[in-house]
Amino acid sequence: MSTPERLIESTRELLWERGYVGTSPKAVLERAGAGQGSMYHHFKGKPDLALAAIRRTAEEMRTTAEGVLGGPGTPYERIEAYLLRERDVLRGCPVGRLTMDPEVVADDALRAPVDETLGWLRARLAGIVEEGKERGEFAPSVNGEEIAAAVVATVQGGYVLARASGSPAAFDAGVRGLLALLAPRDR
């Protein structure tokens, strides 16, 4: 791996393990096995390096979600597959978690990829709910954007419950509760 690659990957790991506030440039350099000079040669500083790391993590999250949401099945089945896909629940979401980092939220540039990714996910799910309404799978009265927000919130909040209790069971319970409410009536 090239030095900028090692710096980005080390930053991604540390952001997930320690958060932005808890990630020092020194820790990144140590993990990447790089010198301060080479970091400043490739990146303007911690925010610039973090932005590259967050963008890459966001892109991966989008690709993973699209793999399930764009897969086979009815709209309900694709939402179900998204909610039930295997996750490292106790580690939480590497993108959503950044919203609890005060310095990320205060910095428009760092917040942008987080906002874009969650916004894309909500819009993608809203479209699938609308498709389900057209097919008669969901009631005509449901609002695609609201259901989409509830789906993404259940996942993001499920991580909170799991991490609080130290067990993935709370995540699973929330997802099953939402799916039971969302299930087509004629099942």
Next chain:
Amino acid sequence: MSTPERLIESTRELLWERGYVGTSPKAVLERAGAGQGSMYHHFKGKPDLALAAIRRTAEEMRTTAEGVLGGPGTPYERIEAYLLRERDVLRGCPVGRLTMDPEVVADDALRAPVDETLGWLRARLAGIVEEGKERGEFAPSVNGEEIAAAVVATVQGGYVLARASGSPAAFDAGVRGLLALLAPRDR
């Protein structure tokens, strides 16, 4: 306010603004206008002080939630009131947010009040859902614990969506989506 009181209140503020990892004993002392000696006279150190602060915040959250959940109305109406109660959405939940703090989650003593409070909330909501099933407000097939987990997850994840987008609208959308799915069928 007494010195220990000022120390606890300053720690609560800083935990909310900066998180546990981002809260230094020095910042607490500065905000409390207290000296290092007086902190160590009253508390064993940062974890001990943080524990007192987290316990107090958790107790307040519980009292606020019980004020709505134990209020008037049918089970659905009480859950609705809980979800719609006025919140400082962009600040997030001072308790739930701690689950994204790696040092809090890694420390069983600090995690305990977070786990207990969210566990209490889930159990309280599960009881209300069961009450609603008995009254015929909710379908007999719904599982109280799962619906309760979905309700708490939607709130906690709603904060994530709101903070990502910089607007409370995303929180509101998720809550409305869940309420639409949960609403008694004969409405």
